[in-house]
Amino acid sequence: MVQIKQKCSRCKVNYVTTSTRSRNFYPVCYECEKKSMEGEIADPEMKKLLDIPEEMYKESSFLRSIKINCIRYGKLSENQINAFKKIIADMQARKDAPAEELKLEDGTKNLIQEAKTAKRKKKNRIRALGTVR
Numbered sequence: 001m002v003q004i005k006q007k008c009s010r011c012k013v014n015y016v017t018t019s020t021r022s023r024n025f026y027p028v029c030y031e032c033e034k035k036s037m038e039g040e041i042a043d044p045e046m047k048k049l050l051d052i053p054e055e056m057y058k059e060s061s062f063l064r065s066i067k068i069n070c071i072r073y074g075k076l077s078e079n080q081i082n083a084f085k086k087i088i089a090d091m092q093a094r095k096d097a098p099a100e101e102l103k104l105e106d107g108t109k110n111l112i113q114e115a116k117t118a119k120r121k122k123k124n125r126i127r128a129l130g131t132v133r
């Protein structure tokens, strides 16, 4: 996944980091979206899901868009929930950060664990190939 930087389409000052996979033609930076992310989430399940460190929202415009959607419409679709968890799992696996320290809901934690295991397996496989003569 390649990270690209685009200028915020609203303030035209800050840059937004997106991946080529989720390329957005009207990217909006964290500062500009902050206000839209301040609404109340009534559904306790959604509230728990979206209760992730603010740093993650700063890092991912995709996570921000999911939260804004939830505030606007009061709920998320199954696909949006899964995509949200998957992005967090990818981010955590990439950083190798301990998921236990985050107060994430269990489904997300499991996905992080899976992503980390997959990463470790891949590393081992490369190492094993390196020893074959």
Ligand SMILES: [Zn+2]
Pocket (backbone or CB within 6 Å): 008, 009, 010, 011, 012, 013, 014, 028, 029, 030, 031, 032
């Ligand atoms: Zn902006």
